[in-house]
Structures are given as C-alpha cells and as structure tokens.
Amino acid sequence: MTKPIITRFAPSPTGYLHVGGARTALFNMLFARHFDGLFLLRIEDTDHKRSSREAIDAIVDGLDWLGLSPDKKPVFQSMNLARHAQIAKKLLNEGKAYLCFCSAEELAEMREKALAEKRSPKYDGRWRNRDPKNAPAGVSPVVRFKAPQDGHLLLNDLVQGEIRVANEELDDMVLLRADGSPTYMLSVVVDDHDMQITHVIRGDDHLTNAFRQIMLFNALGWSPPNYAHIPLIHASDGNKLSKRHGALGIEAYKDLGYLPEALLNYLARLGWSHGDDEVFSLTEAISWFDGSNINKSAARLDLNKLNSINAHYIKNINFDRFMRILTQRKEVPPHAIDRLNRGLPGLLNRSKTLNELTEKAAIYLENRPLKYTKESLALVSVEDKINMKELSFVFNGLDGWDQKMIEENIRYFAERKGIKLGEIARPLRIALTGFTSSFSIFELSFALGKKEVLARINDFVT
C-alpha cells in the first residue's frame, strides 16, 4: 500500500476568499480526488491581530458555495501553537537554532545598509555564534533557525521544474517570536508534517518559501512534501490582482450572477489545460487532473470568457433550480409560475448571468396594466391598434394554445391582411411587453397564456 495523497488549501483568514485562492483550492481538490486522496483545509491564523472570524466564515462559505469543501474538519493552526513552540525548543536544544537579541531598529538598519550596498537585504547572522550571556538587558530574544550556509538546495517543483538556490541566499529565519509564538515558516512545516501532507499546491509567491521550509524539514529529519507552485492570476490589464484592482471576493461573483460550476470550469481552464477542452464537468476535470499540463506563466482574468462559460451553464438550468434562483432575488406571484415554466427556454438562451436572467424574467412577473415607454408608443399607429384588436378576435377563437398554433395564426393573419409579419409583430410585442425588443412573440404569447395575452392586448388598444 502506498501512502494516500493528501493535499491542503491553507489560506490566512485576513480577508475574503478571492479567485486566486479559489483556484488554488480547486487544484488541490482536483489533484487529491484524482488520486483518491484527501483534500484538507487549514486556516493559517497564527497572526491573531490580523485574523478574523468574518474572514474564516467568508473562506469556508466561499469554498462551500463552490463545492470545494474539505474532506475533514478544517485545521486551525492556532490550535497547534504549543506543538510548534516545542519543535522550536527542540531545534534550539539540538543546536540547530539559536537565540537572537537584535532589536527592530538594529534589523532595519541592517536592511538599509545591505540595500545601500546593493546586496540582498538579509539577516547577517550576528547572533549565530554569540553567547547569550552577552545579551543586552531588557531584550527578549527570538529563536532563529541556523540555516546551512554552504552548498545549495534543489527543488523539483511539479510545475516549475528543477530550481536551484544557493544556501547563502537564505538567511536565518525567525522560528519563534519574542513573545514565544511561532512564525508562519515553522508552523507550516510542522503542520504539513503532522497532517501528512504529500503535495503542497500553492501560489507562485511561496516559491522561495519552499526552500526555507525544506531546510526545516531536513533539520527535523522529516521528508518534505512534493511542491507544485502555480502561477498567480493577474487582473485583466496584466497588473497584479489586488483588493483595489479586480480582486473580488468569491461572494462578489455569486452576487454578479455567476454559477459556481461555471466559475469552477473557468478557473480550472485558467493555467491548466486538457488539450482543447473548454467546457467540462468537475468529474471530467478530476479524471484528467494529474498535476501535469499546468502552465508556468501567469494568467489574466477575463470576464468575457467567464460570461460565455456562465451562459453555457445557464442553458442547462432546470425549472426547479431556476425558481430557487429567482425567488431568492425577486417576489414571484403565483400566477407567474406557469408562465415562467413555459418561457424558461427563451429566458435561459438569452442570459449570460443570473442577474440578466432575473431581469429578463420580469416580463412574466409583471402585473397589468403594463407601462409603455414613449419610444414604444411612438412606433404605434392607429392601424396597428386596429390590427391588434382584430388579432385578439383570432386568438379568442382559438381552440387550444401552443406555440406552433400561435405562429401559424399570426402568419395567416398577416397574410390575409396583406402586410408583412413585422407589421404585426412590432405592435404585438409592444402590447405584450411594453418594449420594442423582446423574445419571439410566438414564444412570448405561448408563455404568457391566452388569457393574459388577450388582456394585455385589450389594455393596449383601449
């Protein structure tokens, strides 16, 4: 038996779940499922000051909405603080870490000096071999990792390939803060180990962290997980995605009227590909997603494409789901239900987002008498009204009411009057909707129902 694949999505709860995070979660989930493994969620809340309950809820709810809920209860990193600190102490005892008494000012100075000398601004290891007895009074020390200084580290990244970094580029990172709390770098390593994470799939911005983390794994005698650093998502103009710039929370996409499966499909296609496949189900994605074919370069967010994928999924919405969506957004009078049911195909065909869908559905929700726009009425002549009146007699005499029958009768009516279909269609459209453009009048008439059509025409001509 080989070890099961375990992945994790590890956001810090300092804000909402954004698209980049959602895609990272997706990739982790896809990969785990593909190998019949586990997908876990770990909330990285070791920074109390910046973490919030609201952010945690936003992340969990966002994942839930997308259908990316983890296979187990989320792990809260803050619950493992004692364990992390204990590991740091162990390193300290083994001489693999040391106490550093540098003040914040001292560190800042060090950085500025390095920058001024055009060197990499890193900690110079001044307390590496100094006796703690020489410590200045009143300074509580941090614990720093005694990082290897010679040689290099080789990372075989699943996405980026082989990357080599000289150890001298990495400085002695802080493991334990002056108040005794563990830093991110320590916590991640310990938790990834304890949770038996086999594959860390995360944003590109963590690439250099991987080297520091591997150092720690090595010092602890643990074997590091596999790493896959996926490129970041940029805003549509190529700039970095930020809160001020295009980075909306996942719930914003929900409010904008995107379907979760559409967003997922779009996100999966951003940076990953399976040949020329564009629209595919989650199940298909899972069967295809084995960690290969992930792009190395950053991708831009493109709402046009999202819209088009969303439109595709909207076409597959059934009536029950449609009603759930609609009633969440609008008051639906009982008399409208049958009309909506009949008019659904036309509604779905014409909407790229749920918001559009809801707006378009309004035509079936409205109560008589309709309001006609000035532009509409300007196009209506006395003859038009006479024609409508006559058409209503035709409708009234109809035995039955389906789209085909309606179409045939309207066409025949126009033919008999010796006028073009458009001459009937235009006023009828205005009579039924109040607007100059709408769906097919045949479709509309059918969906509205005979009684309502007759009533609306009557409103219109009188």
Added chain:
RNA sequence: GACCCCAUCGUCUAGUGGCCUAGGACAUCGGCCUUUCACGCCGAAAACACGGGUUCGAGUCCCGUUGGGGUCGCCA
C-alpha cells in the same frame, strides 16, 4: 538592488524537434437564419518578444537581450 520564475493571436490556451501553411475557445468584424433581441451556423482578421547558437530541420533545445512577475518581515 540581490535571488528566483516566466514569455504562442487583444485574452485563455494547444503544441514535448519534422504531422505547423502554428490548432481551439472568448472577444472583435462580416454573412446566414429571422418578427425584434438573443441563440445557432458559416466565414474573416489576429500570435511563436528580439538576437545569437545547436541541428539536415526549432514555436519546441542552449545562451544572451528585452519585457513581465515573485521573494527578500518577530505577515502569511
């Protein structure tokens, strides 16, 4: 600044040395369909960043340039 990463149509991408006269999707433009609006269908325009190698042959391999991105916290 140092280190690391990246680079195919406007955008997302296919491409793993000959199948590439570079394919698909979105967007754009034109046409068809047609009662308007959509949908759908057909078609067009549109890219290998640049310069050197390697090779019989390079979008594909190597080097450099340029451009973009990331990291360099007692944040994660």
